[in-house]
Amino acid sequence: MALQQKLTQRLSQRLVMTPALQMAIKLLQLNKLELEQTLQQEMVENPILEDSADGVAAEAEEEVVEPVEPTEPAADGADEVVDTFDAEAMFEKLFDSQPSTPNMREEHDGPTFEATLTATPSLLDHLMWQLEMTELKGNGDIVQAVLGNLDDDGYMRASVEEVAAMGGWMPMEVERAVATVQSLDPPGVGARDLGECLFLQLEHLGLDEDPAVALVRDHLDAVQAYRFKEIARAMHVRLADVAAAMEIIRELNPKPGQPFSDESPRYIIPDVYIKQDGNEWIVTVNDDGLPKLRVSRLYRKMLSPDSGISAEASEYLQEKLRSALWLIKSYGQRQRTIAKVAESIVAHQAAFMEHGVTALRPMILRDVAEDIEMHESTVSRVVNGKYMHTPQGIFEMRFFFHSGLGHASGSEVSSVSVKEKIRKLIEAEDSRKPLSDAAVATSLEEGGLRIARRTVAKYREELHIPASKARRRIG
16 A cells, blocks of 8 residues: 555644743732742843943933833744744834943942851750750760750650661660750650650659659549549549649640751741722732843843844844733733732621731632632632731731631631631630530521531631630649
C-alpha cells in the first residue's frame, strides 16, 4: 500500500495564555511583600523599568505607571507587535520631553541589613549556652549524647540504657548527665515522661512537699481523667485540698521546650486598609514601599529612529519595552481588582465593620464574583494570602467567606459568629457546673439558632476549648 500526502483542515479550540495574561495572573496572587520583591526583581532584570520615586520629587504624576493601555498581542501574532509598535508615540503619551535628573544618594559605611539580623536560639542552643557557663558534673560527651536525644518538647526520648550503649558508658554516669540537663532552664527539660516533667517543675518552685507532688507521683492518671473525688478518698484529704493542688498543676508547662521551637514569627502587612468617613467606608489599597514604575528616558532616546544603535540592540530593547508595558498594565490592573473585591466585601460585611464578629454574614465567592462581574477563580486568587486592616482588627480576606446556619427568623448566620456565641456562653458559665455541648446547643436554640450537639462539639474543638469535664473546677 503506497503512502499518500494530502492537505486537511481541522478546527479545534485551545486556551492560549498570552504573556500579558500570565503576568496579570502572577501578580494577582501575590501579597504585598511578594509583590514588592517581584517588582524589585523585574527592575533588576529589565533596564527599561525604573522607579519614578528615585527621580525629582516635583515630577508630574502622569509619569507614574498608572494604567497605560499598550496594544496587547494576539496569541498567534505576537511577533507582529514589534513591527507595528510605535515606541516614540507611546513615550510621548507617557512622559514629557524634560531631561531626567540623576538620583543623588548618600553612601553609608554601616553594616548591611543582613548583618543586623539575628536568629532565635533553639532549645539546644539555650542548653549549650548554660552548660558553657557552668561546671559540668560528669563527662561532657555523655551530656552531649543526652542533649542529642531531646525532642522539640524538651523530653528525653532515649532510655538510660540506650544512651549508655552509644558510647560504652556506665548507666550511673548517664544518670548523672541526665540530672545535669534536668537542672538547666527551662524547668522540666530532660524529663522522660509527663510525671517527671511536672515533678521537676514543682521541685524548681520549692513545692516538693506540696500535695501536688503526690497527685503527680501517685495519681496522674486520675488527674488526667478529672476523677477528683477518687483522688480525695485515696489521699484521705478534703476535696478542697485536691482543688488547690490542681490549680498549681494547671500552671505547669507540660511541654517546656515549646517556647524554643524554631517556628519563625509571621509579620503581616495589610494589603488593604478600611476606614470610615461618616457613613461611608473608604477602601485604600496599600502601596507603601512599592515602586512607582515608569519607562526610563535614557532608553526612550536609544529607541528613537536617529539614535544610531544596532538592529540587534533595538530588537532587544523593543522586547524589554513590551515586557515593561505588560508589567505596568498588569500591576495597575492588580491594584484595581483588589480594590473592587475589597469594596464588595465591605458592602456585604458592613455590619461586621461596625459591630464585630457576631455580626458577620455568611458569604461565598460567588456573591463577590457576581457583584464585581468577575470569575470566582479571580476572586479566590485575590483573597488568598492577603489581609485587610479593619476597625475590628487585621483579618485575612478569606476570613469573610463562610457558610451559614439557619436561624428561626428565616435568615442565615455565619458559622464564625456561631463560634463566637459558643465562646461567650462558655466564658460566662459557672466553672463548678460547666455547660455540656447539649446544653450549649439548647441555649443557642432558645436564641433562634438551630444547631446540632455534634456541630457544637466540632466548633468547640476548633476553638481549642476542652470538654465540660475538663473545664470543671472543684471547691
